[in-house]
Amino acid sequence: MPDRFRAPVPADQASWDMATSEGLSRAAVSGEVLADLADDDPRIVVLTGDLKYSNRTVDFEKRHPGRFYNLGIAEQNMVSVAAGMATFGLRPYAATFASFLGLLCAEQIRTDLAYPGLPVRLLAHHAGISLGFYGTSHHATEELGLMRAMAGMTVICPCDAASTRAALRSTVDRDGPIYFRIGRGREPDVYDAAAETFEVGKLAELRRGADLAIVANGITVAPALEAAELLVADGIECSVLDAHTVRPFDADGLCEVARSCGHLLVVEEHNVYGGLASACADALVDGGVDGVRLGRLGLPADEYSLIGPPTHLYRHYELDAQGIAGRGKALLDPSSATSRA
């Protein structure tokens, strides 16, 4: 075995191998939430591409069969069809794996949604490396870079069921297209299930500390909070920011935090190029903030992810609490490099 493999990780309760799939799934939430919203909003229609059981849009279909469209395995067509629907005043929600939506359909999203400014919502689920051993074809570790570069696009990465629900509910009337980057549905809860506080384009400060700010979104928020707890033992006080909106990015909020603590560790389930870390770097440059140490923790710049159960991969790529805490400590050590990239 190559020495870059870390020690095998025992299967645990959160691992793919474990039978936890009946737990509260964010994908299931999105099907139910959309069905609830559609009860009062006749504009809402849902499209998917032969994945209604995987993304639970079947829950929407059961309640609104006349407003559900299965386009089969033809994702590019699905995106353009949604665009055509939107010109008639509908609010289409199109759902499939993030790898196929954000990567395969990038040009349709740019040309048919973002350029004409049409209010189509993309539900890009199983994002990042959450499809584990299904491999690179099913991983989406580059699409934030694509979505973030599109004028007029809103990009939202909720971290759990409650925030997915709140994000969907709070954006129904938002202009233009929205890319929702959501996970596999096995994410630990971060927010109170009853919480409805979701403000598009604002960093959510989940914890405040003076030494280091960990900026996370999606699957990395929960381990970032755990890492902050671990670092207390080392005398390190961390802020944890949920950067759920990558575009429009809360540049002012980030610069304020960066100025106050001087050390940012960005943790994302994405290649370290193009995604959340790049959004932070852009904000610092635009804001003229000097002297900040920016650490990037994500998928290595020059690698495609190994295959394996997702939790094992998160451990391997240091996207778990221990990994994040270790990188946080290293970032505060003046002799260390700031990023693995």
Next chain:
Amino acid sequence: MSQAAPAPAVVAEVRRRAALVRRETVRLIGIAKSGHYTSVFSCAEIFAALYSGIMRIDDDPQSPERDRLIISKGHAAVGLYPLLAERGYFPTDWLDEYTRLGSPLGDHPDMRRVPGVDFSSGSIGHGLSIGVGMALAARSEGFAETRPWVLLGDQELNEGQVWEAATAAAHFQLGNLCAIVDRNQMGLDGMTEEVMAVEPIDAKFASFGWDVRHVDGHDPVALLEVLGSVERVQRGRPTCVIAATVKGKGIGYMELSRTWHLGYLAPADAEVALEELAADA
């Protein structure tokens, strides 16, 4: 044909508009100094027929019940602009600034900037999908008389997304959708059957579950008859009209000439071209 022959006055209008399209295309590309003359010339009569009573549109380019036209071969937009201006959708002096810095009118059409353009296009292969979405929405939202028309290029049929859309249109029984293939025989690199074969177009669409019709795409009477006979039904087979045309039709040396896919006529040459078009009209 079960319907009466088109009225001579309407046929004359189609001829007049087709001549306007060709003439203005020569003038406008003269401003840009580069453009797709031949791709417009092949569909000049199709545009003219659609805007001479085939499409149901009114003075409001945003009327919800209106028919939509998606120019999936977006590079033919320069031929559409004069017809939209003629309908009063925007001032005719916009044409004089075609493609100049900040102009709403570019080589490919922009729905946000040009009143009367129903969808932005230019990336070949998307248009039929857009039409499918519009047809589904027209049906679900109760616009029983609204029809999306999609103008496809022939070489465009190489794009896989066209066939994804063709599959979906038949699956959803979009009897309110009509595709028109401008079968002008050429792509950019040469004859379609040499570049990448598209035939048999009729058998392909038929096997996908479409109702297929053929028409001489330069004959105003035939176009009015065939396009006018496409029924407006909510559920049924979508319709594909294959219009036999000649790329570059109207200027002898441009017809079926590979080198004129993109080109520019210097003023003296444009004058000669306009004379040829005038003699033809």
